[in-house]
Amino acid sequence: MSAQRLRERASEILAANQLDLAAAPSFGLTGAAIDRLRLSTERIDDIAVGLEQVAALPDPIGEVMESSIRPNGLEVLKVRVPMGVIFFIYESRPNVTADAAALCVKSGNAVILRGGKEAAHSSRAIVDILSAVAAEVGLPADAVQLVETADRDAVGHFLSLSEYISLAIPRGGESLIRRVAAEARMPVIKHFSGNCHVYIDADADLGMAQRIVVNSKCQRLGVCNAAESLLIHADVASELLPKLGAELTRRGIEMRGDARTRELVEEAVEASDEDYRTEYLGPTISVKVVGSLDEAIEHIAAYSSQHTEAIVTKSIEAARQFAARVDSSAVMINASTRFNDGFEFGLGAEIGISTDKFHARGPCGLKELTSYKYVVYGSGQVRE
Amino acid sequence: MSAQRLRERASEILAANQLDLAAAPSFGLTGAAIDRLRLSTERIDDIAVGLEQVAALPDPIGEVMESSIRPNGLEVLKVRVPMGVIFFIYESRPNVTADAAALCVKSGNAVILRGGKEAAHSSRAIVDILSAVAAEVGLPADAVQLVETADRDAVGHFLSLSEYISLAIPRGGESLIRRVAAEARMPVIKHFSGNCHVYIDADADLGMAQRIVVNSKCQRLGVCNAAESLLIHADVASELLPKLGAELTRRGIEMRGDARTRELVEEAVEASDEDYRTEYLGPTISVKVVGSLDEAIEHIAAYSSQHTEAIVTKSIEAARQFAARVDSSAVMINASTRFNDGFEFGLGAEIGISTDKFHARGPCGLKELTSYKYVVYGSGQVRE
Numbered sequence: 153m154s155a156q157r158l159r160e161r162a163s164e165i166l167a168a169n170q171l172d173l174a175a176a177p178s179f180g181l182t183g184a185a186i187d188r189l190r191l192s193t194e195r196i197d198d199i200a201v202g203l204e205q206v207a208a209l210p211d212p213i214g215e216v217m218e219s220s221i222r223p224n225g226l227e228v229l230k231v232r233v234p235m236g237v238i239f240f241i242y243e244s245r246p247n248v249t250a251d252a253a254a255l256c257v258k259s260g261n262a263v264i265l266r267g268g269k270e271a272a273h274s275s276r277a278i279v280d281i282l283s284a285v286a287a288e289v290g291l292p293a294d295a296v297q298l299v300e301t302a303d304r305d306a307v308g309h310f311l312s313l314s315e316y317i318s319l320a321i322p323r324g325g326e327s328l329i330r331r332v333a334a335e336a337r338m339p340v341i342k343h344f345s346g347n348c349h350v351y352i353d354a355d356a357d358l359g360m361a362q363r364i365v366v367n368s369k370c371q372r373l374g375v376c377n378a379a380e381s382l383l384i385h386a387d388v389a390s391e392l393l394p395k396l397g398a399e400l401t402r403r404g405i406e407m408r409g410d411a412r413t414r415e416l417v418e419e420a421v422e423a424s425d426e427d428y429r430t431e432y433l434g435p436t437i438s439v440k441v442v443g444s445l446d447e448a449i450e451h452i453a454a455y456s457s458q459h460t461e462a463i464v465t466k467s468i469e470a471a472r473q474f475a476a477r478v479d480s481s482a483v484m485i486n487a488s489t490r491f492n493d494g495f496e497f498g499l500g501a502e503i504g505i506s507t508d509k510f511h512a513r514g515p516c517g518l519k520e521l522t523s524y525k526y527v528v529y530g531s532g533q534v535r536e
Numbered sequence: 537m538s539a540q541r542l543r544e545r546a547s548e549i550l551a552a553n554q555l556d557l558a559a560a561p562s563f564g565l566t567g568a569a570i571d572r573l574r575l576s577t578e579r580i581d582d583i584a585v586g587l588e589q590v591a592a593l594p595d596p597i598g599e600v601m602e603s604s605i606r607p608n609g610l611e612v613l614k615v616r617v618p619m620g621v622i623f624f625i626y627e628s629r630p631n632v633t634a635d636a637a638a639l640c641v642k643s644g645n646a647v648i649l650r651g652g653k654e655a656a657h658s659s660r661a662i663v664d665i666l667s668a669v670a671a672e673v674g675l676p677a678d679a680v681q682l683v684e685t686a687d688r689d690a691v692g693h694f695l696s697l698s699e700y701i702s703l704a705i706p707r708g709g710e711s712l713i714r715r716v717a718a719e720a721r722m723p724v725i726k727h728f729s730g731n732c733h734v735y736i737d738a739d740a741d742l743g744m745a746q747r748i749v750v751n752s753k754c755q756r757l758g759v760c761n762a763a764e765s766l767l768i769h770a771d772v773a774s775e776l777l778p779k780l781g782a783e784l785t786r787r788g789i790e791m792r793g794d795a796r797t798r799e800l801v802e803e804a805v806e807a808s809d810e811d812y813r814t815e816y817l818g819p820t821i822s823v824k825v826v827g828s829l830d831e832a833i834e835h836i837a838a839y840s841s842q843h844t845e846a847i848v849t850k851s852i853e854a855a856r857q858f859a860a861r862v863d864s865s866a867v868m869i870n871a872s873t874r875f876n877d878g879f880e881f882g883l884g885a886e887i888g889i890s891t892d893k894f895h896a897r898g899p900c901g902l903k904e905l906t907s908y909k910y911v912v913y914g915s916g917q918v919r920e
Contacts, residue, residue: 220882339894360916367918475911487914509907510723511895523893527859530871532744534751
């Protein structure tokens, strides 16, 4: 019903969006940022389709996650319940307002949204529609709330309210996430950087290796699950690197490599230690030739941000070693790093990709926004 | 093997324990606290049995928690992995040293133990034995470490090391837990107070009600899952409360109640609002007569610490309402609150009972000390 109302009331949203667009230069927004802020009938329809997709997902609440009957006859059920109130802090795209609200409410939570000031009018219009629908269908109209003050201290205030807010989720640049993590007195789901590696093993299918590297790096540049670093076993470097270098160069990607890489790829420039630590989010990749699987795993342990790493290999032993020893939210065997994603993993939707290990790791869908309680059915049992 | 070595080297532990006992008066320890500190051959055997029980549990690491095969053929496995390094801060009982080490190492983690200074020598002797066993069986000897400085700032220092420590677990009084929660830069599993309620519904079996109240309150007084507050439906109060009052009085429990309770139980004294908020951990219970299930649920929402609540009823509707609407780590239907416990729930062991909703809620066994990663097997898939 939210999707339907959003389409019906598109003109209100577009009018509000015009106010945001008019104010955009005063916030110093440039071409691409203004484009991301701009809504159209088509973009509103995309938002509505997103709402319909979340609505169509199974309701996670009430699921019996585990159960057992104890020797004394107690029936112990572990039941999925909402987290409570989620504080969601994000940057300026208005579509995120609708997405976040849908995911939080579908998982049984209330949500307090704090969007970027650049999209304030558009977000207000969207939240007004969602609140009206909530009231129509018998949900509390306050299940979705928008923090409207421009006062930056408001975020700090909300982050101190651990008695009322169960969970904070920041979505945006690293400085926003670090600030929220430092100030929050409640748990935070963080998604820090993705310095993702692809390792080409001595036993790799080189055609597959090339396709996976190119897809991991080039399919979309500015995303956290794009590859930023390539490790190649010395045994296959001389055959693969010249071809791969040519294709990446043709696609506008700069290679920054060690000495062996630069011998094999004329266009490659020298990589610094800092390069191996960098999430470029752009048309650059660091490259290193390694002597063994162990060396690749050690390099990843030292430089990776534990987001996503891939191995290309035909060796079951190399695959098992890599999967067991690489401590990242997702380890891909013969697949692109780009698959570390809630939709691709079948979660149906996602609110981000967690780089934490506590509570939620990797793609966060509806279940990751829930908790559980134990419900125990007895027939008068007392403890001996 | 740890258990065996602990028994073999019991004399070393007992000698170290003598040093702790000799120093106990200088720490101001009194009779009961000194008794909890004291080890004997029997108590060392109990510790060894605890280690054997943990050792016998299934290894949680590597479990495939969920899996799916995606339409593009990717096989997505969600695999249980260790958290990393756990910092465990506890008060003085030496047996906790061995328990905590066993749970953390069995779940694949390394652990840094910070025990009370009162048990420093005993803990050192136990950790020396465990480290020696670790080396014998091929685990890193440093998998179990003990912080020995008496400097209280040491805890603050460790709590700042979020890059190296994955999780902090305080076990002890509320001030310790609050301090750790406030200072830690890494996630914390907290177990705050248990102001647990038993509600006797209008439809209760009154014999069962009496047994459950008595067991919930009296079976062990100083524990977090003991009942501290009793709610009784007005329809059954006049029949049940006099009998229950007599039995609780006979067992040395003081009742603090509202006007109706005091009419029905001569010995009952007046309850203040503060009484209804109090976790007595002792021979006192607050009592209130309520007019309806709704009133009971509302009282619990206002006063409970969301640890454990029980209902006694024959009505399936009352049971379902209570289970759905009471937001506590465990909701007991016709069973004692004392069953909210890792062993009773079949987790095999527990490191505490979490009052958080994030990551772990209720009893925390081995699984609650783990995280997961996604391992994805493909055959060259790239993202379209």
